[in-house]
Amino acid sequence: MAERPPQQPLQPPSEDPEGTLRRQTGAKEQPIIPDLLSLPAGGLRQWAKTSLFGSTKDTILTVVFGAILGYIAYRAVVYVFVSARWEVVFDGPLVAYMLGNRFNQTGLSHVNVWAAIYLLTATAGLIAGVSRANGNRTPLKVALKILAAPIVGVMAVLAMTRTITPALLVLGGIALFLVVRTAVPRLPDAVLRRAGWISMGLTAIAFFVLTGGDPSNVDKFGGLLLTIVVSAGGIVLSFPLGVVLALARRSSFPLIRPIAVLYIELIRGVPLITLLFMGRFAFGFFLPPGTRAPGVIPRAIVMITLFTAAYVAEVVRGGLQSVPRGQTEGAQALGLSPLKVTRLIVLPQALRNSIPALIGQFISLLKDTSLLVVIGIPELLGITEQVLAQLKFKAQGYQPETYAFVCLMYWIICFSMSRASQRLETRLGVGQR
Amino acid sequence: MSDLTADKLRAGALKPGGTGEAIITLEHVDKFFGDFQALKDIDLVIGKQEVVVVIGPSGSGKSTVIRCINHLEKHTHGRIVVDGVELSDDVRNIQEIRRECGMVFQSFNLFPHLTVLENVTLAQRQVRKSPKAQAEQEAMDQLTRVKIPEQAPKYPGQLSGGQQQRVAIARALAMQPKVMLFDEPTSALDPEMIKEVLDAMVELAQSGMTMIVVTHEMGFARAVADRVVFMADGEIVEVGTPEHFFEDPQEDRTKLFLSQIL
Numbered sequence: 001m002a003e004r005p006p007q008q009p010l011q012p013p014s015e016d017p018e019g020t021l022r023r024q025t026g027a028k029e030q031p032i033i034p035d036l037l038s039l040p041a042g043g044l045r046q047w048a049k050t051s052l053f054g055s056t057k058d059t060i061l062t063v064v065f066g067a068i069l070g071y072i073a074y075r076a077v078v079y080v081f082v083s084a085r086w087e088v089v090f091d092g093p094l095v096a097y098m099l100g101n102r103f104n105q106t107g108l109s110h111v112n113v114w115a116a117i118y119l120l121t122a123t124a125g126l127i128a129g130v131s132r133a134n135g136n137r138t139p140l141k142v143a144l145k146i147l148a149a150p151i152v153g154v155m156a157v158l159a160m161t162r163t164i165t166p167a168l169l170v171l172g173g174i175a176l177f178l179v180v181r182t183a184v185p186r187l188p189d190a191v192l193r194r195a196g197w198i199s200m201g202l203t204a205i206a207f208f209v210l211t212g213g214d215p216s217n218v219d220k221f222g223g224l225l226l227t228i229v230v231s232a233g234g235i236v237l238s239f240p241l242g243v244v245l246a247l248a249r250r251s252s253f254p255l256i257r258p259i260a261v262l263y264i265e266l267i268r269g270v271p272l273i274t275l276l277f278m279g280r281f282a283f284g285f286f287l288p289p290g291t292r293a294p295g296v297i298p299r300a301i302v303m304i305t306l307f308t309a310a311y312v313a314e315v316v317r318g319g320l321q322s323v324p325r326g327q328t329e330g331a332q333a334l335g336l337s338p339l340k341v342t343r344l345i346v347l348p349q350a351l352r353n354s355i356p357a358l359i360g361q362f363i364s365l366l367k368d369t370s371l372l373v374v375i376g377i378p379e380l381l382g383i384t385e386q387v388l389a390q391l392k393f394k395a396q397g398y399q400p401e402t403y404a405f406v407c408l409m410y411w412i413i414c415f416s417m418s419r420a421s422q423r424l425e426t427r428l429g430v431g432q433r
Numbered sequence: 434m435s436d437l438t439a440d441k442l443r444a445g446a447l448k449p450g451g452t453g454e455a456i457i458t459l460e461h462v463d464k465f466f467g468d469f470q471a472l473k474d475i476d477l478v479i480g481k482q483e484v485v486v487v488i489g490p491s492g493s494g495k496s497t498v499i500r501c502i503n504h505l506e507k508h509t510h511g512r513i514v515v516d517g518v519e520l521s522d523d524v525r526n527i528q529e530i531r532r533e534c535g536m537v538f539q540s541f542n543l544f545p546h547l548t549v550l551e552n553v554t555l556a557q558r559q560v561r562k563s564p565k566a567q568a569e570q571e572a573m574d575q576l577t578r579v580k581i582p583e584q585a586p587k588y589p590g591q592l593s594g595g596q597q598q599r600v601a602i603a604r605a606l607a608m609q610p611k612v613m614l615f616d617e618p619t620s621a622l623d624p625e626m627i628k629e630v631l632d633a634m635v636e637l638a639q640s641g642m643t644m645i646v647v648t649h650e651m652g653f654a655r656a657v658a659d660r661v662v663f664m665a666d667g668e669i670v671e672v673g674t675p676e677h678f679f680e681d682p683q684e685d686r687t688k689l690f691l692s693q694i695l
Contacts (some may be wrong), residue, residue: 329505330601331540334556334608335531337526346560348546 050138088398093387097405100222100378101386108212113225114169119206125177129184130195149375212407219295222378224385224409230297230379231366234304234353238365239358241305242312243351247342260313267310272303273371279303280375301370308365315361320346331362359421361399363414370410445672449480450659456481456612457502458645462511464497464667471497472508473667479612482641486654489664490690495647498664499614502645503534516611531558535605539617541597543589543604549576550585553604561608568607579633595626598632606637613644614636651695655679663687663694 052062089097101115122399184192191198210229213218216230248260287293294302323346329348331341351358373382384402387393447457464472465576471494479485487495489559493556500506502513504520504527513520530628543552544586553572559562563571576582579599581592589597598618605613615634619627629652648654654661654675663671663686671684679695682688 022672324540324542326538326540326542328542330536330538330544332505333503333531333534333538333542334604335528335560337528337557340559344555345544349544352546 084401084404086401086405088387088393092392093390094382096387097223097409099225099378100220100241100383102220102222102378103225106212106220108210108217112209112212116206116210118173119202119209121173121177123182123202123206125180126184126195126199126202128177129181130192132181133185133192158283199331215298215326216295218297221297223383224380226297226378227366227380229371230301230304230369230372231362233301234308234365234369235362236303237305238308238312241309243316243347245309245313246320247317247347249313250320264310264313267307270312272307272368275303275372276300276371276375290335296375296377300375300377304365304368307368308361311361312358315348315357318353319350319358322353323349356421356425359417359424364416365415366413367410380409437444445660446477446669448664449478450485450639451483451643453481454481455479456516457645458496458512458514459502460512460514461591462498462501462513463509464494464501464506465509471500471667474532475511475669477662477669479643479645482643483659484638484644484646484657485660485662486658487645487647487662487664488649488651488654488690489670493664494667495664496616497667498591499536499616499645500612500689502612503531503536505536528560532608533611534614535608535612536614537598537605537612537616539620541589541594541601541621543597543600545589547588548585549581549592549600551586552554552589552600553585553607556604556608571607572603574685575606576600578606578636579603580629593626594622595629598626598630599621602630602633602637612643612645615648616645617647619648619650649694663690665690 051058097101099110105193107360151389173246184195207215218226221229245260245264248256249264251257251260279302283299283302284293293299328341331345332338336344368382369379372379373385376382378386384406386396388402452454455478457477459475459477462472463470463477465686473495475498477485477498487498489495497506501508501516502520507522508520516533518526518533520526522535527606537639543549544555547555550569550572553575554565554568557568558565561568573582573585577583579602581596581599584592584596584600588599592600602613602618619630622630627650632646634644634646634653635657644689646653646658656675658675660672661675662669663678663682663684665686671678671687673682673684678687679691
């Protein structure tokens with residue numbers, strides 16, 4: 001099991017005189033995506049001289065495209081800071097964008113939301129602290145990176161409100177994160193070892209607090225809150241299902257493999273939107289007669305989960321194939337049972353190899369939640385219709401601002417997720433053994 | 434050459450060396466990969482505390498023999514008995530035999546996501562259910578035996594090939610096996626690292642461990658082996674002491690092979 005060696009300090013990298021570890025994570029020196037902000041060698045002037053104005057043709061191209069780009073940038077700046085009417089976001093509707101229009105009908109207050117955010121922040125702090133204590137080797141870091149992005153997104157926007165309270169609460173959240181992160185490594189070992197369970201527990205409590213103990217309240221959520229709940233639900237459920245499907249697809253038992261293949265190929269051959277319609281209108285056919293169908297949103301989560309799981313399964317299958325046969329043989333030769341060979345040797349390596357592709361899959365899951373608008377669920381994109389229908393904003397051409405804002409929201413979340421995946425990739429040295 | 438001489442040359446395969454008490458018995462073992470016959474009627478008896486070196490050209494089936502012994506490959510016909518337990522398809526039976534047979538691979542097959550110490554304790558904890566402290570003590574003992582206790586907290590990727598192979602030996606030894614199987618343990622190593630691995634194996638042989646070693650290291654065979662088995666085309670061609678084997682080989686195929694490599 002992945003327990004720490006005795007008397008072994010918590011930071012393997014320090015004792016590495018030959019620099020072998022650095023070689024292992026060599027990708028840090030050569031990022032896959034070049035850093036756009038770093039200056040080219042020889043200084044900006046030299047670079048401009050050779051690259052932009054090296055010949056007459058280059059000069060013409062530079063001037064023409066420079067003019068075009070400059071004009072676009074100018075119009076963008078003017079739009080954002082002068083002509084755009086951002087009151088469609090900030091003058092009232094912001095709460096609707098965040099929580100939806102029917103949040104008040106749940107009888108819950110913003111306190112529930114903030115309490116949930118704080119619990120998740122503390123969880124993130126816990127995970128960050130633990131991975132610090134373990135010298136960044138723990139897969140918990142993955143969970144942190146996925147969690148952190150949405151939380152930061154929520155906080156950033158709540159901070160944009162006109163009153164001071166949300167900003168203070170956000171600062172409080174950041175402080176909480178830092179305090180927990182610093183405090184965690186000092187906790188007893190028994191707590192650290194159970195950090196995975198504790199963070200799962202905290203997340204469950206956060207969900208309980210958010211819904212006030214009644215999960216059916218989710219049906220009255222909307223806006224970004226709903227987008228995050230649906231995405232998080234989809235990610236948390238589709239990941240284990242996908243792993244099971246991937247293992248089933250490699251199983252040597254007679255019936256299991258064909259069933260997994262059938263499921264995966266069936267789901268991958270159907271657009272998500274049709275599955276969502278099935279969930280909306282045909283879900284009842286699959287339930288025993290007499291049972292009440294779950295709410296619209298749980299059904300949507302189920303459909304998104306079923307859809308994503310098929311793709312996760314293929315990604316994980318790729319990861320499984322990337323683990324050399326010798327690993328299985330080495331583990332078998334030690335007398336490990338087939339189950340333990342998979343659980344302790346093959347799967348951890350396969351999942352580590354699959355991280356980049358998995359996060360890509362989860363980013364597209366998050367973006368795919370915008371399809372819920374088609375079946376009438378007011379998530380982040382769907383809520384715009386309701387905001388634009390308000391008397392104050394109706395028929396006054398507020399669409400550009402509205403959609404620009406929604407784009408920005410999606411972008412913040414997705415971009416921070418993809419950055420997180422890149423950092424992880426470098427840290428875990430994916431592709432290098 | 435008559436069949437009679439051939440039988441005589443292979444008769445040595447049936448007489449266990451070491452203490453004279455058989456620990457591994459292969460009787461009429463055949464192995465097919467599809468239509469291809471990798472092993473043809475292998476008869477071999479290994480004695481307790483005996484060191485048997487298996488040599489032969491590549492594709493001769495020597496690796497397949499030891500992979501059949503711990504059921505990484507399933508033999509098609511014949512019997513394989515390890516320490517009184519006959520190898521069958523039963524998973525428990527296979528695991529029991531694998532516990533008795535430590536195996537060292539050409540490509541090390543260390544687990545890259547675990548530290549050296551975790552590599553060596555894993556099977557003790559999971560298979561033997563040893564308490565953590567005891568498993569770690571055993572691991573450190575075995576790592577000390579192969580002279581790399583200081584590498585315990587590192588990851589395999591941080592070690593040299595020779596060090597990795599020694600970890601692999603310690604990992605197998607930590608399970609207290611009755612037999613050690615070596616599948617070309619030095620073939621993937623840089624020349625300067627071969628010696629440190631061979632030294633560990635020599636020490637092991639001197640301690641009385643039963644070993645079956647598939648190797649191209651003739652020096653090792655000459656110095657350490659009790660018996661040398663020469664295989665070609667899936668058959669045991671000739672068996673004998675190193676003296677017999679290197680000084681006075683009988684079979685043409687053996688002579689040809691030795692002339693090519695020596």
